[in-house]
Amino acid sequence: MRTRLVVGNWKMNGGLASNAALLDRLAAGANSLARGTTLAVCVPFPYLAQARERLQGTPIAWGAQDASERAAGAFTGDVSCGMIAEFGCRYVIVGHSERRQVHGETDALVAAKARAVLDAGMTPIVCVGETLAEREAKLTDTVVGRQVDEAIEALGNEVSRVVVAYEPVWAIGTGRTATPEQAQAVHELLRSRLVGAGAAQVALLYGGSVKAANAAALFAMADVDGGLVGGASLDANEFLAIGGA
Ligand code: PEP
Numbered sequence: 001m002r003t004r005l006v007v008g009n010w011k012m013n014g015g016l017a018s019n020a021a022l023l024d025r026l027a028a029g030a031n032s033l034a035r036g037t038t039l040a041v042c043v044p045f046p047y048l049a050q051a052r053e054r055l056q057g058t059p060i061a062w063g064a065q066d067a068s069e070r071a072a073g074a075f076t077g078d079v080s081c082g083m084i085a086e087f088g089c090r091y092v093i094v095g096h097s098e099r100r101q102v103h104g105e106t107d108a109l110v111a112a113k114a115r116a117v118l119d120a121g122m123t124p125i126v127c128v129g130e131t132l133a134e135r136e137a138k139l140t141d142t143v144v145g146r147q148v149d150e151a152i153e154a155l156g157n158e159v160s161r162v163v164v165a166y167e168p169v170w171a172i173g174t175g176r177t178a179t180p181e182q183a184q185a186v187h188e189l190l191r192s193r194l195v196g197a198g199a200a201q202v203a204l205l206y207g208g209s210v211k212a213a214n215a216a217a218l219f220a221m222a223d224v225d226g227g228l229v230g231g232a233s234l235d236a237n238e239f240l241a242i243g244g245a
Contacts, residue, residue, distance in 0.1 A: 004037040005203050005226040006243045008233025012044060019047055023054035025236035030059045033243040040091055045079050048087035063091030066099055069112035081120035092117045095127045097169045107147055111154035118158055125163045126151050132170035141189055148190055152197045160199035164190055165228040171208025173230055178208055180217045187223035212241035219245055
C-alpha cells in the first residue's frame, strides 16, 4: 500500500535561530499528522546538522535539496551524497525546476544524481514538470514523460526506490496551483510509465503552491500520494496542517 509523504523544501531560506524555532514546533506538532503520513524537511546544506539535532528521535525526517553526482574530488562548491548521508538524511531532492532552469541541469544529470543518492542509501525525490509555455503548447505529457523516462532508463529496477514529484513550473511559488484534476492527469501518466517499469508503488508527490487550504483536495486524487511544499513549509502551523490533511 502506498502511504502519504509530505516534504518541505526550504529552498535558500533560514537562519540558525529561526530554524530552531521552526524545527522544534514541527517536532512538537508531529502528533497532529494524518494517520500514515510521513513529514520531512529538505534544508540548505549548512543546516543539515541542526535538522538532525532537532529532529532525531521524532517522526519527522530530513534531507537535502541537491547533491553532486560525483563521489569526491576537485569540484569546488559541490557536496557529495556520502557527505549528506553522514547527517542521517533520508531524502535528497534532485532536478528541482530551479536547478534545471537556473543551473541548466539536464535530464541525464538529474538521473545521475538520483543514482548517486540511491548508492548512498538515501531516497531521491526526482522532480519533473512543464513550463507554462510547454503546457500551453500541449506538451505537458511529452515533457514530463521524457523526464521520467530518463530516470527509469538510467535507474533500471532501482527506480522503484525513488519518489517522483510532479511540479508544474508555472505553479511553483506563484500562488497558482494546478487543479486536483490537472495534477491527477499528469500523475496518472507518471504512474503508467512507472507501472510499465515494474515500479507501481513509487510515491508521486504534487508540488506547486500547496497550502493547508488546497492540500486535502489534491491528496484526495487517486495517484497523488502527498506533496512537495515550498513556501508553506516555512510556517510550522501551515506545514503541519498540510501534513494533517
Ligand atoms: C517547491 O519549491 O518545490 C515548491 C513547490 O514551492 P511552492 O510550494 O512555494 O510553490
